[in-house]
Amino acid sequence: MTGTRILRIVPLYIVLVALCAVWLLPVLSTTLVSLKDPKDFVSQKFYQPPVRIYFLENLRKVLNEYKLNAHFINSLIYALAGGAVAIATASMAGFSIVRLKPKLNFILFLIIYSGTLFPFQMYLIPVYRLFNVLGLYDTRTGMILIYSAICIPFSLFVYRGFYTTIPREIEEAARLDGCGPVRSFVSIFLPQSLAPTAVVALFQMTWIWNDLLFGMVLSRTQHVRPIMVALATMTGYGGGNIPWIMTGVVFTSVPTVLLFILLRRFFIQGMTLSIST
Amino acid sequence: MVVLLVVPMLQNIYYSFFEWDGLGKPVLVGLRNFVALFQDKVLGGSMLNTVIWVGFTLVFPVLGGLLIAVFVTGVKGENFFKSIFFIPLTISFVATGTIWTYMFSRELGVLNGIFKLIGLPLKLSWLTSVPLNTFSMLLAWTWQQLGTNMVMFLMGLATIPSDPVEACLMDGANGWQTFVHVKFPMLAPVTTVVITMAMVNGFKVFDIIYVMTRGGPYQSSETLAVSMFRETFTLFHMGYGAAISVLLSVIVIVISAAYIRRMTRRDLLYY
Numbered sequence: 284m285t286g287t288r289i290l291r292i293v294p295l296y297i298v299l300v301a302l303c304a305v306w307l308l309p310v311l312s313t314t315l316v317s318l319k320d321p322k323d324f325v326s327q328k329f330y331q332p333p334v335r336i337y338f339l340e341n342l343r344k345v346l347n348e349y350k351l352n353a354h355f356i357n358s359l360i361y362a363l364a365g366g367a368v369a370i371a372t373a374s375m376a377g378f379s380i381v382r383l384k385p386k387l388n389f390i391l392f393l394i395i396y397s398g399t400l401f402p403f404q405m406y407l408i409p410v411y412r413l414f415n416v417l418g419l420y421d422t423r424t425g426m427i428l429i430y431s432a433i434c435i436p437f438s439l440f441v442y443r444g445f446y447t448t449i450p451r452e453i454e455e456a457a458r459l460d461g462c463g464p465v466r467s468f469v470s471i472f473l474p475q476s477l478a479p480t481a482v483v484a485l486f487q488m489t490w491i492w493n494d495l496l497f498g499m500v501l502s503r504t505q506h507v508r509p510i511m512v513a514l515a516t517m518t519g520y521g522g523g524n525i526p527w528i529m530t531g532v533v534f535t536s537v538p539t540v541l542l543f544i545l546l547r548r549f550f551i552q553g554m555t556l557s558i559s560t
Numbered sequence: 561m562v563v564l565l566v567v568p569m570l571q572n573i574y575y576s577f578f579e580w581d582g583l584g585k586p587v588l589v590g591l592r593n594f595v596a597l598f599q600d601k602v603l604g605g606s607m608l609n610t611v612i613w614v615g616f617t618l619v620f621p622v623l624g625g626l627l628i629a630v631f632v633t634g635v636k637g638e639n640f641f642k643s644i645f646f647i648p649l650t651i652s653f654v655a656t657g658t659i660w661t662y663m664f665s666r667e668l669g670v671l672n673g674i675f676k677l678i679g680l681p682l683k684l685s686w687l688t689s690v691p692l693n694t695f696s697m698l699l700a701w702t703w704q705q706l707g708t709n710m711v712m713f714l715m716g717l718a719t720i721p722s723d724p725v726e727a728c729l730m731d732g733a734n735g736w737q738t739f740v741h742v743k744f745p746m747l748a749p750v751t752t753v754v755i756t757m758a759m760v761n762g763f764k765v766f767d768i769i770y771v772m773t774r775g776g777p778y779q780s781s782e783t784l785a786v787s788m789f790r791e792t793f794t795l796f797h798m799g800y801g802a803a804i805s806v807l808l809s810v811i812v813i814v815i816s817a818a819y820i821r822r823m824t825r826r827d828l829l830y831y
Contacts, residue, residue, distance in 0.1 A: 295631055302628070303644045306703065309659045310647060312670045316662065329673040400816050401569075402764050404788045404805035408575055408798055409568035493652035495767045500793060511654040515771050518658050525662055532655045543650040554711055 365430035377442030593803035614762035625709025657771030660700035716750030
């Protein structure tokens with residue numbers, strides 16, 4: 284019994300450990316390279332430790348030369364503002380859909396679908412044109428607007444799903460005590476909404492932070508372009524200086540990695556939501 | 561909302577019937593853009609690549625995610641293994657593409673470095689030789705995507721009640737039989753979602769290709785989303801670009817039809 288068990292467990296471990304090694308390799312190599320002096324990097328083998336820790340010098344170079352800090356601020360604004368607008372709009376809309384029941388089922392579905400599964404390529408040309416006409420092209424307002432619009436459908440989906448789990452009796456009791464829909468939203472639904480709000484914030488802020496397509500199409504200058512576009516252009520010139528680029532990768536990935544580690548519980552909740560429906 | 565998403569969608573369909581450079585007056589050409597779609601050699605290659613991407617996505621990130629989810633459950637150090645596959649998920653596509661561009665670099669990259677280290681006389685041009693470049697990018701894609709699918713399958717597996725599984729084992733079924741006849745059928749709802757999502761994402765793939773090869777060399781590694789971007793924003797063939805995006809959307813709608821049907825049916829129950 285134990286003999287066959289060992290025969291089965293050992294190969295499993297070997298495969299798992301090997302796979303994990305493959306999965307860790309890019310992360311470790313990236314970190315290692317970002318620590319190296321570009322001059323040493325060219326002459327060293329990929330696995331050799333850095334001659335001296337050069338990360339801060341690399342970072343300074345990346346910030347000065349590629350102005351990643353400016354793009355960092357841009358994306359931070361977009362993530363916070365876009366997330367906030369999406370949360371405010373979607374929580375109210377979710378409430379009115381669940382409780383006030385407008386007969387707009389199909390349109391609602393269309394809206395949710397349009398922001399979650401639909402290819403964004405479908406909006407690029409009209410939005411690009413609209414933004415040019417309205418003077419929103421290459422402005423922060425425009426970027427916040429489009430990011431919020433893309434984020435609202437998923438947020439609506441999350442809030443609606445959550446609100447259907449709040450028992451109707453509570454609200455009816457409140458109505459007997461003289462609570463209108465606005466009051467019951469503010470004092471019954473909102474206080475309970477921490478979990479869906481965290482889910483929305485985590486997923487949507489990460490999405491905005493990681494977006495490339497809209498940033499590339501709808502902006503041009505350093506004051507507006509989001510961070511991932513900046514990172515993507517760093518590699519554009521035949522490889523470029525690898526230690527600097529890898530420092531850029533580390534610098535731009537830290538916020539989302541931290542967010543995921545801190546809000547891991549809500550990440551699992553959000554995933555559950557997307558499969559349980 | 562409606563102004564920013566639903567109206568553009570309709571407008572985009574409208575544009576796809578025109579020839580337009582983005583500045584001058586659009587000229588109505590009827591279905592000519594769509595006819596051109598199927599005669600364009602570059603676009604034919606791009607469609608083929610898209611199909612490769614989707615097929616590969618189903619085999620590696622999805623099936624791989626399922627296998628890892630199944631085998632990692634109950635193994636000592638389960639959480640450690642899970643968090644390692646989880647790491648790439650927190651990293652953006654752009655960063656993933658950038659990291660793997662370095663891994664694949666011909667002179668200084670890690671993969672060719674490993675080949676040299678173990679004495680293999682191989683020095684591959686991972687990203688510039690066709691069709692290797694598409695598969696190189698698919699490796700990066702798998703690295704990024706596997707974790708998501710693994711997490712979804714893990715959650716699906718966790719919801720399976722233990723009674724039928726135990727009953728099955730009691731009757732003398734081995735692990736494999738239990739999986740095929742009990743666990744896998746009970747996992748079906750999750751599998752549907754994961755497969756739909758994976759196919760849709762495979763069809764929409766853009767960032768990784770844009771960062772790693774820009775669709776090159778000579779458009780050889782383009783997928784539909786990348787072709788659409790090039791036609792529209794590099795060559796300013798707005799009408800043609802719109803037609804490509806309509807084609808892409810139709811494919812995505814067809815693929816997700818089963819998923820949509822479930823979503824709408826559930827809505828009917830609510831009202």
